[in-house]
Amino acid sequence: MNQPQVHATALIGNGVTLGTGVRVNAFVNLYGCQVGDDCMIGTFVEIQSDVKLGARCRIQSHSFICSGVTLEEEVFVGHGVMFINDRHPSVQGALRRNWTLSPVLVGAGASIGSGAVIMGGVTIGKGAVIGAGAVVCKDVPDGATVAGVPARTLARS
């Protein structure tokens, strides 16, 4: 069996499960998440509770994956990608714990470009391509390519 390789500086908190062959780089903060077999987690990545990563996902450096996000297998997350799970964030909502979690699903084989922001509540289809720097505010069909702020469809499969 291929043991996970975890850098000495990485923090693996309570409730994390790492599949076989997982690689976790330096300065990483994981807690309460499930990481599928053979995933790669880059430097300066944080993944919160209740996130599920399918097998062979690659999470590049500087990205943030919040509670409520599910990635199917072989999803590519570029560098500096920010996921969101609260469409109306505020301090008062956080303090009163009365905000609503808007989950995100990313289909198998999708690719999210560096610097993209993924709004809470959206579903990104299988094999979809999100351009670098895009701000994705609505669902992306399977195989579609989107880009821009807000993201618009460039091509459909």
Place this chain on the structure above:
Amino acid sequence: MNQPQVHATALIGNGVTLGTGVRVNAFVNLYGCQVGDDCMIGTFVEIQSDVKLGARCRIQSHSFICSGVTLEEEVFVGHGVMFINDRHPSVQGALRRNWTLSPVLVGAGASIGSGAVIMGGVTIGKGAVIGAGAVVCKDVPDGATVAGVPARTLARS
């Protein structure tokens, strides 16, 4: 009294003052800044000298707050937000120390979406909402909602 909780990996440099009930997460770099009571500072955050955070601000992971920024109380800063204090940055300006600091003020209760960039010299009004991925180049009135690159007003209170 509620002592600050500071993660063992966080760096708290000279001149930092932490109010009661402050929480500082892992891999944080603070120096010369004032952090008000009950603020939360997320993972991978850097806050520079002379920054002032009012009470109960929440600074989410991967954000950068530069010298010259003042946040009033209960400001929500999303993930991967970058503040700027130099409208014409260059190596020569930095080496010669002849650049001009352009301060930023964010009013109480404002919310800044993930991935936003806040240009030097702007004032964001109380209760304003900055959309995810926005690039804010001019002042935002109290209670207004802005989004886009450059940010434009979507709604006024």
Place this chain on the structure above:
Amino acid sequence: MNQPQVHATALIGNGVTLGTGVRVNAFVNLYGCQVGDDCMIGTFVEIQSDVKLGARCRIQSHSFICSGVTLEEEVFVGHGVMFINDRHPSVQGALRRNWTLSPVLVGAGASIGSGAVIMGGVTIGKGAVIGAGAVVCKDVPDGATVAGVPARTLARS
């Protein structure tokens, strides 16, 4: 001779060369790269193999510089800047190692604003200015100023 100053938490991997007077801040991950004299490397920066930085470059916090990037001297890289070297990233491409590296060249004295994303394959000219939050998808002439998503020319020198 002015020895490099490297923070105790910074990781300096195999094959890194640091010029005289280099300063490396906290929580940095460097491997296989050449850093010219008197460069400043900010907090939470990762620089990959085969990157070359000319003298006196300043790489601000939270930025990522990938293999295939060359910066000439005195390039200013703002905070949270992401460089890209693969125009069609995917997990399958990474696993099969059949992707094509698209190099990036940044000319002397250029300034890249915070939150910008630089696509693989582009050349940024000497003294060019990239606006904050820009997504640069094509070449930028010497001395030009560009901004937006995708980046468009605002001024030429």
